[in-house]
Amino acid sequence: MVRLLLDPFGDAYMRRALVEILVLSGLAGVVSVYVLLRRLAFVGDALTHTIFPGIAIAFVVGQSLFVGALLAGLASAVLLTVATRIRRIDHDAALGVLVGAFFSLGVVVVSTQSSYTSDLTALLFGRILTVDTAEIIETTAIAVAVLIVLTLVHKEVVLRSFDPIAAEAMGYRVFLLDLLVNAVVALVVVAGVRAVGTVLVIALLVVPGAIARLVSERIGPMLVASVAAAGLCGYLGLVASYEASLNHGVRLGSGSTVVVALTIAFILTGGAAALLRRRGAGTAAPGSAVP
Amino acid sequence: MRILEQLGSPLIRRALLEAVLVGALCGAVGVHVLLRRLPFFTLALSHATFPGVVLASILGVSVYLGGAAAALGLVLAVAAIGSTRRLEASTATGVALAGAFALGVLLQSAQSSATRNLAGFLVGDILTVSTEDLAMTALFGLVVTAALIVFHKELVLSAFDPIGARAAGYATTRLEVLVLACVALTVVTSLRAVGTILSVALLVTPALAARQWTTDIGPVMALAAAFGALAGVGGIAASAQWNVAGGSAIALAATALLAVTVAVQQARTLVGRQASRHGSKSRELAS
Amino acid sequence: MATSAEPEALPPLLAVEGMSVGYGRQLALEDVSLHVGPGEAVALIGPNGAGKSTLLKAILGLLPLTDGRVKVLGRRPVDAREHVGYVQQADTLDPEFPVSVVQVVLMGRYRAVGWFRRPGAADRRQAMEALAEVGLADRARDRFGTLSGGQRQRVLLARAIAQRAQLLLLDEPFNGLDATTSDILIEVLARLRADGVGVVMSTHDLAVAHLTCGEACVLNRRRVAYGPIGEAITPGTLAEAYGSRAVLLASGATVVTTNG
Numbered sequence: 001m002v003r004l005l006l007d008p009f010g011d012a013y014m015r016r017a018l019v020e021i022l023v024l025s026g027l028a029g030v031v032s033v034y035v036l037l038r039r040l041a042f043v044g045d046a047l048t049h050t051i052f053p054g055i056a057i058a059f060v061v062g063q064s065l066f067v068g069a070l071l072a073g074l075a076s077a078v079l080l081t082v083a084t085r086i087r088r089i090d091h092d093a094a095l096g097v098l099v100g101a102f103f104s105l106g107v108v109v110v111s112t113q114s115s116y117t118s119d120l121t122a123l124l125f126g127r128i129l130t131v132d133t134a135e136i137i138e139t140t141a142i143a144v145a146v147l148i149v150l151t152l153v154h155k156e157v158v159l160r161s162f163d164p165i166a167a168e169a170m171g172y173r174v175f176l177l178d179l180l181v182n183a184v185v186a187l188v189v190v191a192g193v194r195a196v197g198t199v200l201v202i203a204l205l206v207v208p209g210a211i212a213r214l215v216s217e218r219i220g221p222m223l224v225a226s227v228a229a230a231g232l233c234g235y236l237g238l239v240a241s242y243e244a245s246l247n248h249g250v251r252l253g254s255g256s257t258v259v260v261a262l263t264i265a266f267i268l269t270g271g272a273a274a275l276l277r278r279r280g281a282g283t284a285a286p287g288s289a290v291p
Numbered sequence: 292m293r294i295l296e297q298l299g300s301p302l303i304r305r306a307l308l309e310a311v312l313v314g315a316l317c318g319a320v321g322v323h324v325l326l327r328r329l330p331f332f333t334l335a336l337s338h339a340t341f342p343g344v345v346l347a348s349i350l351g352v353s354v355y356l357g358g359a360a361a362a363l364g365l366v367l368a369v370a371a372i373g374s375t376r377r378l379e380a381s382t383a384t385g386v387a388l389a390g391a392f393a394l395g396v397l398l399q400s401a402q403s404s405a406t407r408n409l410a411g412f413l414v415g416d417i418l419t420v421s422t423e424d425l426a427m428t429a430l431f432g433l434v435v436t437a438a439l440i441v442f443h444k445e446l447v448l449s450a451f452d453p454i455g456a457r458a459a460g461y462a463t464t465r466l467e468v469l470v471l472a473c474v475a476l477t478v479v480t481s482l483r484a485v486g487t488i489l490s491v492a493l494l495v496t497p498a499l500a501a502r503q504w505t506t507d508i509g510p511v512m513a514l515a516a517a518f519g520a521l522a523g524v525g526g527i528a529a530s531a532q533w534n535v536a537g538g539s540a541i542a543l544a545a546t547a548l549l550a551v552t553v554a555v556q557q558a559r560t561l562v563g564r565q566a567s568r569h570g571s572k573s574r575e576l577a578s
Numbered sequence: 579m580a581t582s583a584e585p586e587a588l589p590p591l592l593a594v595e596g597m598s599v600g601y602g603r604q605l606a607l608e609d610v611s612l613h614v615g616p617g618e619a620v621a622l623i624g625p626n627g628a629g630k631s632t633l634l635k636a637i638l639g640l641l642p643l644t645d646g647r648v649k650v651l652g653r654r655p656v657d658a659r660e661h662v663g664y665v666q667q668a669d670t671l672d673p674e675f676p677v678s679v680v681q682v683v684l685m686g687r688y689r690a691v692g693w694f695r696r697p698g699a700a701d702r703r704q705a706m707e708a709l710a711e712v713g714l715a716d717r718a719r720d721r722f723g724t725l726s727g728g729q730r731q732r733v734l735l736a737r738a739i740a741q742r743a744q745l746l747l748l749d750e751p752f753n754g755l756d757a758t759t760s761d762i763l764i765e766v767l768a769r770l771r772a773d774g775v776g777v778v779m780s781t782h783d784l785a786v787a788h789l790t791c792g793e794a795c796v797l798n799r800r801r802v803a804y805g806p807i808g809e810a811i812t813p814g815t816l817a818e819a820y821g822s823r824a825v826l827l828a829s830g831a832t833v834v835t836t837n838g
């Protein structure tokens with residue numbers, strides 16, 4: 001069993017993939033908790049679609065896809081934050097409109113190129129096995145920057161998430177806090193695009209935090225649990241796809257396997273939590289007595 | 292205009308008709324998507340059709356069947372996850388969406404045969420629409436529209452005031468399921484024309500534009516259908532003119548319509564504000 | 579429309595003069611004026627839609643004024659926010675949110691703690707003291723959502739206490755509260771007033787208003803009456819604010835409206 005878990009990493013490319021996925025898991029694990037607190041699952045998903053034109057344009061003009069994604073991501077974060085403040089239009093609807101507009105723009109740009117299918121696949125599903133050291137450094141840089149920022153503004157973000165009215169009343173600029181968090185999510189999306197692709201990065205942004213919430217009701221432990229879940233699933237996903245592809249002839253993309261691992265982890269955790277709740281239903285919950 | 296020259300081609304005529312039908316249907320259904328705050332759920336639905344479509348192609352059954360089954364699966368998954376109460380709706384939807392797409396990708400890569408035309412699934416392929424597809428679109432469109440018309444007042448009431456509706460004796464859960472089923476059917480129907488991701492755009496944007504003009508839901512639905520159809524025509528025309536992807540052009544046309552609507556309404560509000568300020572100033576001077 | 583005859587010793591905590599808020603033909607608030615000095619408490623009385631919440635939000639600087647002035651501690655509202663405690667209705671908050679009772683109260687200290695720093699031992703002590711004052715010190719570590727509605731309302735009050743606000747704004751704090759919580763609220767407000775805190779409180783409950791406040795401002799988009807509570811709240815002023823279908827129960831406890 002131990003051999004199974006260590007074998008895949010004899011090759012350098014697998015080791016690099018592992019480092020990338022672990023860094024990404026640390027980053028996404030932390031941000032995932034904030035995504036949960038701020039209910040940003042839709043924003044995260046929207047961002048995976050709105051960075052597409054940035055990548056498409058960069059592709060067409062022959063520039064770095066990473067830079068294209070980064071610029072589009074930050075621009076989207078600004079637009080999304082602004083859109084959700086227009087009182088005329090409902091929050092969710094605004095996101096839907098932006099996803100449609102941006103994504104179709106990207107498709108139009110890409111369709112001017114005759115051959116784009118294989119790049120499209122890599123874009124959508126990632127290509128973590130071909131990640132090089134430069135990319136790992138880029139991901140690490142993003143992770144460090146994001147973690148520093150989040151540590152600094154943690155308590156304000158939690159306040160805004162829990163009670164935006166109080167945050168506003170106390171004098172915090174909720175718009176700026178929202179913009180900051182949306183920008184952080186955009187950065188994670190950009191960083192994750194290489195590993196698991198745009199389509200599946202939403203999983204990294206939502207599932208670890210959800211797992212953490214199932215096992216804890218305090219933010220500190222949730223952060224730990226989220227990172228642990230993301231890291232473990234990243235690791236196991238790589239192992240599983242390696243095993244399946246090499247020893248069993250089943251071609252499983254690594255990015256996809258990581259997401260499958262996360263889904264299974266979620267189901268198992270949810271099931272265990274439900275079972276424990278049913279067991280504990282007989283005893284009275286503490287602190288439920290009438291004052 | 293190039294589109295007018297190409298009207299002779301049956302390919303273009305079919306694409307045009309499909310665009311109009313899908314646009315109108317999405318417009319009307321989209322009003323309910325907005326009413327019940329379902330844009331994210333609709334996006335998740337459109338992603339969830341992916342495993343269904345892959346499974347359908349593996350099993351050799353109709354794509355519509357697979358897509359519909361997957362949509363049902365998603366609804367159940369979101370309900371199950373959300374029932375834990377610890378995870379609210381958008382988180383539950385995000386988890387279910389991720390799981391669904393992962394499942395689809397798993398199924399697809401486990402298939403040793405060549406990968407399906409994924410791009411077509413994602414962004415649509417309206418120029419390859421066949422007469423059978425048109426017939427399905429018309430059929431599903433008819434069914435969904437009929438359902439929305441027959442249950443119109445119940446649907447609107449339970450959307451605005453679920454507690455009051457339940458008190459009045461309406462089965463609000465069943466009505467919610469009806470709307471979700473209509474949305475799922477509409478998403479599956481739109482796959483050919485605009486693909487998964489842009490089906491959300493077509494479901495949200497024309498309806499949103501229509502909402503800016505009036506608040507009475509009946510007229511909003513009619514106006515949304517008109518806007519959707521208009522976007523469909525505009526998109527196909529743009530696609531023919533500049534040789535761009537059809538589905539995306541439709542989505543962009545709908546967005547342009549919304550932008551114009553918002554601009555006009557903003558202008559009207561500004562003018563109104565100026566007028567009232569002048570009005571109150573003149574009242575002050577007069578008193 | 580008598581105002582309290584106090585000497586102009588200290589600047590008022592809150593000075594609202596000729597305030598109008600809103601757009602278009604129908605203003606949400608029109609030409610409203612009131613003053614709150616240290617230790618004073620004004621009850622905002624009026625039907626739904628009368629502009630009570632709008633007034634509170636305008637005092638916080640959350641809404642632009644179309645006319646008039648608001649000064650909090652002699653400054654613009656946006657500059658005085660750390661000294662103003664806003665206690666909203668607790669039912670707007672998500673009960674599943676993973677935050678504990680004491681963490682909620684600590685949020686009141688965040689402004690004082692400042693950006694980039696974490697609350698210290700002194701802040702924790704103030705939070706626990708505030709919790710003790712509202713009778714919930716034993717629930718400090720429990721998740722906020724596990725408390726009853728009344729208890730959550732008390733926690734929000736504790737948060738404003740921990741903030742050491744000089745002006746307290748409360749939006750319908752007594753709505754649907756249990757008797758224990760009501761009593762605690764009344765006691766705490768009395769203690770705060772004795773310490774010089776100013777209070778503006780919107781409420782439907784006239785009995786509570788009489789118990790907690792010295793002045794009342796009866797509103798229905800305009801100021802119908804303002805002054806010592808015994809003079810401002812009368813069957814006449816209530817009829818004017820609530821419409822002619824308002825009936826003041828003989829006990830003076832509450833206002834009943836009928837749809838004639």
